[in-house]
Amino acid sequence: MTGNFIGIDFGTTNTSVVMILKDQYGERIKLLGENGEFPFASLLSIDYNNKVQIGNEVKKNRDSLAEAGQVVSSFKTLLGTNKKLRINNNEFTPVEVVAKYLECLKSFILKTHSVDISEAVFSFPVDFSPEARTELREAAKMAGIKVNNLISESTAAYLATRESTKGLSRVMVIDWGGGTLDISILEIEGSIVKETTVYGEKIGGDDIDKELAERIHSQFNLKIDDKSNCVQFNEMSYEQRDKMISACERAKIEISEDGEDYLLTIRNYGNYGTKTLMISNDMFSDIVKPIIRNKVLNAIDIAMNRAEVSKGSIDAVIIAGGSSNLRPFADAIENVFGIEKIIRPEKFQFISAQGAAMMPLIGGKFKLNDDIGIVLSDESIFPLFRKNIDGVGSKGDTHTFSLVEDSPDAHFIITNGNGRIVYGKVDIPTKGFLKERLIVNSSIDFDQIARISIKSDSVPDEYKNNSVEISKLTYYYDLSDIVN
Numbered sequence: 001m002t003g004n005f006i007g008i009d010f011g012t013t014n015t016s017v018v019m020i021l022k023d024q025y026g027e028r029i030k031l032l033g034e035n036g037e038f039p040f041a042s043l044l045s046i047d048y049n050n051k052v053q054i055g056n057e058v059k060k061n062r063d064s065l066a067e068a069g070q071v072v073s074s075f076k077t078l079l080g081t082n083k084k085l086r087i088n089n090n091e092f093t094p095v096e097v098v099a100k101y102l103e104c105l106k107s108f109i110l111k112t113h114s115v116d117i118s119e120a121v122f123s124f125p126v127d128f129s130p131e132a133r134t135e136l137r138e139a140a141k142m143a144g145i146k147v148n149n150l151i152s153e154s155t156a157a158y159l160a161t162r163e164s165t166k167g168l169s170r171v172m173v174i175d176w177g178g179g180t181l182d183i184s185i186l187e188i189e190g191s192i193v194k195e196t197t198v199y200g201e202k203i204g205g206d207d208i209d210k211e212l213a214e215r216i217h218s219q220f221n222l223k224i225d226d227k228s229n230c231v232q233f234n235e236m237s238y239e240q241r242d243k244m245i246s247a248c249e250r251a252k253i254e255i256s257e258d259g260e261d262y263l264l265t266i267r268n269y270g271n272y273g274t275k276t277l278m279i280s281n282d283m284f285s286d287i288v289k290p291i292i293r294n295k296v297l298n299a300i301d302i303a304m305n306r307a308e309v310s311k312g313s314i315d316a317v318i319i320a321g322g323s324s325n326l327r328p329f330a331d332a333i334e335n336v337f338g339i340e341k342i343i344r345p346e347k348f349q350f351i352s353a354q355g356a357a358m359m360p361l362i363g364g365k366f367k368l369n370d371d372i373g374i375v376l377s378d379e380s381i382f383p384l385f386r387k388n389i390d391g392v393g394s395k396g397d398t399h400t401f402s403l404v405e406d407s408p409d410a411h412f413i414i415t416n417g418n419g420r421i422v423y424g425k426v427d428i429p430t431k432g433f434l435k436e437r438l439i440v441n442s443s444i445d446f447d448q449i450a451r452i453s454i455k456s457d458s459v460p461d462e463y464k465n466n467s468v469e470i471s472k473l474t475y476y477y478d479l480s481d482i483v484n
Contacts, residue, residue: 001481006032006120007357008145009153009350010098010136012076013178013205013322014039015105016353019115022361031350032109039349040108042178044101045071046087054104062246063267066239072097073242074206077179079139080132095139102143119146121356123156125180126200130469133447149359149392150448152198153177154184155477156355157320159193161345162479168315170196172337174300175352176329177321179204181299185307185314194369195474199303203295205252205323211287212248212279213241216264220275229271240270255284256326288328297332306421311337318343320351358482365478367391371417372450372470374401374440381419384442384452391475396442396452403436410438412454414468424452424468431458448473 002023009016016039017032031037034055043058047069058065065071070087078085078094085092106117122140124133137147151159154173158165165171168188175182181201187194217233224230233241244266251262261281267274304311317337323329324344334342345351368390373381384396403410412426430436442452453467 001361001363003360004115005357005360006115006117007123007156007353007355007359008117008120009123009156009353009356010076010102011039011042011177011322012074012180013042014349015042015101016040016350017105017109017117017120018350018353018357020354020357020361029354030113030115031347032113032115033350034108034112037347037350040105042076042101043071043073044075044097044104045069046100048088050088052100052104054101055108059246063243066242070239071242073245074179075101077202077206079135080129095135095142098136098139099142102140102145106143106145117145119148121149121151121359122147123153123352123356124150125177126152126154126182126198126472127180127202128471130447130449130471133449133471137447149356150446151356151359152182152184152195153180153352154182154198154320155186155193155195155475156352156358157318157345158184158186159355159358159477159479160351161318161343162193164318164343164345165316170309170314171316171318172300172303172314173318173320174324174333175320176296176323177204178206178323181296182321183299183303185303185309191480192476192478194476196307196309196369197303198472198474199299199306200472201295201299203291203299204321205249205326206245208252208288208291208323208326209245209249211291212252212284213244215283215287216248216277216279217244219277220269220272224272231271236270243269251279252284252326255279255281259327285328288326289332292329292332296329297336300336314341316343317341318345320345320348322349324348361482362477362479363481365481366475368444369474369476372423372442372452372473373415373417375413375415375419379419381415381417383417384414384440385444385450387417388476390444392444392446392448394444396440399440401438401440403430403438410456412440414452414470423450423470426452426454426466426468428454428456428466430456444473448475 005020007018019030021028034040040055041059045053045058045065075097140147154175158173171186173184183199185196214233221230262279265276371387372385373383410428414423437457444450450470
């Protein structure tokens, strides 16, 4: 397959775009970045005249733009939540805000790189809900971008760095960004890459920024003589909270890079005025280390347990995502796996986008790496989807079940192939007749989510349907078309 292929890693803190150009002479990778080869800050400002700006210009001029309108950050996390954003006295849905961002992104890349993004593959967090995936697709469509496919961020990171792991059979990818932690454990057999497990947690660099902001705000309150003027951080205006969190993000980056104490100054901070506070490296570590210990390392343990592997059996660990640049994180991962196993790619903030851009080259060659089935009364598992056969776009056969005894309801348990993972439970109201039929339909849709609906043929329509959605599926990818 020849042509130009676009991958987009739309992140909570930064967004990366990569184009792969493939012709008869081979492949070339072009980073469609901002100000050279840098990702776009996932920031959007709308002034009182409805002028929209995005990216690092907003980051650089955040205070002045906040005075001229409103700066919005972390809007990716609002997808699928039904929350509304009030910006300059106007109400926007998260889809509308993301669409504005992607539209500006598309316009900037066309103007700067002469590349028109009409379609792309997006990488997504493992924990991205079905609603969030649907709304991301809607937002992209509003921005004039057709979403051709989706792939988990951590697996996409592997695809982009596979050359670094040639000859290895088991690889873990840890992608820690601004909003999420994504982990893939992969088995490699020649040109076949199998996701043994994928796991995600909603914890990222934004959580560190917010906790640091709350702690500094508390320090300001301790130093006020008139305690009646004290307010809690969450009682500050959105603009003031954003100003503080932005200052703490800069402090986090500086401390992580040089390990030195950081003098934070925040101007015009509500009724507090201009304040200055020295953030010590110890204070920063007191915030970051518990998050890494209790959240990140715990998530890694859960992923390994699900994959039934030990840290000693992991051949290499690929590190990706902006938050992976934090020194306490690097120290912790090296301590667990050993420095010799750690792979930190160059341009690591672009690799998930690069892996996403590779998906059209793979084509439709990815299928489920585990069965999905229903637990029967004898504890055997009836398969709905089969490993190595079914995948995205598969529509399961319609299956009919009967009650084994008169009952006012029927209970369905949906599991993986060996029954170790329970994906969901469905309770169906029934008439309780032995001749009653329970009808099961299933599909795996474009968004990589399996949807299973169950209904009784004897219950009124308003009570018929019940369903379960399974989002954390594992796949295997056939890379034979892209392996050199």
